[in-house]
Amino acid sequence: MRALIWLIGIFALAVGVAMIAGLNDGYVLVVLSPWRAQISLNFFVVVLVVGVLLVHLLLRLLTRTLALPARVARWRERRRREKADNALHGAINAFFEGRFSQALKLASTAYATSPRAGMAALVAARAAHALHDEERYQEWLGHAAEQGKDGEVARLMTEAELAIDSRRFDVAAARLQTLREGGHKHIAMLRLESRVAQALGRWEELIHIVRQLRKHKALSEEQAAPKLRRGHIERMKQLVGDPPALAAYWKGIPAEELQDRALVERALALMARAGHAVLVRRHTERLLDERWDSALARLYACCAGSADDAGACLKKAEGWLEQHAQDGGLLFALGQLCTRAELWGKAQSYLEASLKLAPAVDTHLALAHLFDTLERPQDAQPHYRAAAEMVAGGTA
Template sequence: MRRLFRLLALFALAVGIAVAVRFNEGYLLLVVPPYRADVSLALALFVLALAFLLFYGVVRGIGLALALPGRVDGYRRRRQREKAAESLRESWRLLFEGRYSQAMRRAGEASAVGESPGLAALLAARAAQHLREVGKAQSWLARVDRDDRRLTPARLMVEAEIYLDARCFAEAAEALQQLQAISGRHIAALRLELRAHEGCGNWPEVIRLTRLLEKRAALAPEVGEQIKLRAYRELIRQRSDVGQLLKTLRRVPAAECRGRLASVFAEALLVDDAHDEAQSLLDRCLAVEWESTLVRLYGQLATSDPTACIARAESWLPEHPDDAELLRSLGRLCLQQRLWGKAQSYLEASLALADRREVRLELARLFEQTERAQLALPHYRAAAEQAE
């Protein structure tokens, strides 16, 4: 539509000029002694316009000819940038496809031309990391900060992952500390930091980071529980005395000190002959959640007040009359106090609920201690058969 309007306007202008020329009687007198020429004004104007157009065309042509090398060079540079941008996009695609060698090559092409060189170097470093070519990855990472300071956090993240893959945990933790100083902590960095501190054996920091990730819903509860359980086991293994063990136990939140973790601490307390502290822990945990593993450990207690320990265990019987572990623990506690009759009744009740080798052996030992070897013999035989 716009072209139609322009064509109509051109026609109108031509008609206007033709009408003006038709009714124009003026003329132009040119005097160049000894010559003299009379030319109509319309012809003079036409010739003048034509001469201007010719002059403009010649000047324009000369200008275009002189600018041609620069225009060709600019065109080449634009083509190079377009190819570099295409190489960078292809590098991303190849990286996600798992074609790491090709991704690194295309990223190198983009970096050589200067198309987002820092980002291209970061891409090449990531591809080299997947190829386990640590030297090349470090070489590419060295170019990132030089080309673009804004990519420093990304460079530190990739560097930390490379160190973790190489099991250089201390170096990974140092890179993540630098990242924290620049941009703070985020979930991905916290996960890497957790791996780094696990590798370094910094178990208090592992526990703290695990709780932080659980708080941000960035770690499954089951996974977090496994990590904390391992960390506490290592701390318990590294203990120097029972005082240090109790100090570690006091730092555990009540919500965490249950189930397997509580049994790990209780077993360690029993190994260190801290039976009263173990009983306190077991009483506290069993009051919150009934756990057969903790009940089994209750039967191994040798506290300063064994009678109170037996009474406490018997108070659980009305609520858990069919718990074989509770009956077995009561039998063992009564055996320690040489309460033969009660011990026999509890162990036989446990055996009736679950025929277990450990219970038969304890019954056999009870009969031997009370000089009833004939009654012990069937239990030894049954225990031997179960062992096979």
Template sequence: MKFVIWITGLFALAVLVGLAATVNNGYAILYLPPWRIEFSFNLLIVATIALIAVTYGALRLISLAAGLPAEVRRFQRQKHLREARHALRDAGIAFFEGRFQKAERAAIKATGNEHAPENKALALLIAARAASAQRDYDKRDAYLSGLDALPESLQLARHMQEAELRLEAKDALGALAAIERARSISPNLTNALRLELKIRLQQKQPEAVLLLTEKLLKAEALEPEQARRYRQAAYGQQLDTRINGPEILEWLRKVPEAERRLPGLVSRVVARLADAGEADQAAALLAETLADEDSATPELTRELAQLADQLTETRRLALMKAGEDWLKQRPRDHMLLLALGRLALCQQLWGKAQNYLEASLSIQPTLTAHAELARLFQQIGKEEEAAQHYHASLELALSQGL
């Protein structure tokens, strides 16, 4: 459609020019002494237009000729830039394919002709990661150092990448230094806080772990279950620095009540208190935890049973009384029945012990329950019944492949 309009317009213009030429019968005089030239005014118009066109064409050719070297240089730059972008793309794909040598080569090729600082930074980061994956830490550090010359806006990515790479290489101090630099740029960056949390846990700095856990939890950067595990690990590290029973008990009083009932932490505290000769205190902590259905676990009940022969008479009787209340809530808890049986056995309450242990066996047969019943019958002189339970425990062990 455009072509038809142009052709129609050109013909119309030609007709108008032809009509104007027939109407215009003037002439022009060019006087160059001693000559005098007369010619049509129409010819003068045509000649002027032709002269302008020729002059423009000549100047255009001269301009193109003069700009040719610059145009060649621009073309070369564009070609190299395209090659760099293709190399950057290939580096990223090769890295995610796990072809780290190819990724490193392509990334270095991309940095050679790349002018955009963001793309150059990306290429250097890929090269650093690829070198780290090949355990070539000198090259890794060299690539990271190459980022120093780039704009400040790209330094956060450099420091975060360096922190992750050094942490993977088990260089905790180097990773921590990189995180500090990253946090000086972005103080509340949650990924930096998460990395620091892992490092502080590895470095056994429980106070810092607890502080960072709370920060991340408030920022909704940690799930409650993850926070619970970090807290438990931190409290465990604090516990390891306590030497004797009074120190452990003093530390335990400072632990928040909700955290004090974490089953994993309770188990560790109980073991330490028992080793320190504070079996009664260990049993009191277990009783406090087992009284809560949400905190009670079979493992903690088993630990209570194992403590039975180390407890004082007063503590055993108190636990038996509390245990009967727990049984009302968990009547088919075979481990609780076993624990109560052991407590009664240590108190030489033979009838109660037998009832508890047989009730435990009726719910779920265990080696321990059979062994405790055998011990009970042996102590009261019923050798035949004791032998039956020893035989039953042996058959159970064989059936379980023990």
């Protein structure tokens, strides 16, 4: 429809021009002494229009001819960039496919021609690291560093990650510290920092980082719990020689983290060794009241730091005995508590009952020590032998 309208318009214009030209009897006189020329006004208009068009075309042709070298240069530059981008894309693709030699080759090509030289150098460095080529790895890291601030964060993150993979944790820590001083703080960086802190035994730093990751939903509760537990236990091991500091540290652990049964179980022995078992007693009793755990019940005797504590713990444990009479762990704890309270007969009964239900090395040793205390070496010796045989046989 549009083409038809244009066709009608052109014909109408042609008819109008023809009618006007037919009615026009004007002329143009051109004088160039001693010559004179007289031409029709219509012809002059046609010549003028055609002349202007020809001049315009000639000027455009001249302009394009003069601009041709620059256009060729731009075309070549565009082709060079396209090839460089294709090489970089191919290097990244080859790296993720596991073709590290090809990735290194393509990244080298891209580095020489691509405006994204920093990215190409990092891909080449990762490929060289995957090939265990330390010399070329360091060389490409140097090329990446030559790019200055452009891509510095990516370079430092790459160095830190690859240093961790090579177990050079001091180098990784230095690179991450540089990033932190630059004000950078993101999830990937925190993950790397947690690995470095764990490897270097920086337990308080590990706990702080894991809490941040959990807060930002980068770690689930199930993922964070083992890391927090490891951090707390290792830090408490460092503080065992300083009981006041250990007690202060335990009191500073958030309540939600003390819901971890394995943490309380492993901390109980450490706190008992430092004379602070009473601090763990409340948490142990709460966990056992909520959900029974024979292994944790077995350690309950550690909560008695003195004879008075032993009496209170014994009363609590005997209350559990009504529901868990056949629990070997609870019977062992009761035997230990009776020993501390110097209730020798009850202690022997509980330990022997525990031994029947769940034979264990520590139960045999507890009975042997009890008989030694009672000056009954003839009764102690069989338990020492049984404990030694279990250890030799690999039975806990």
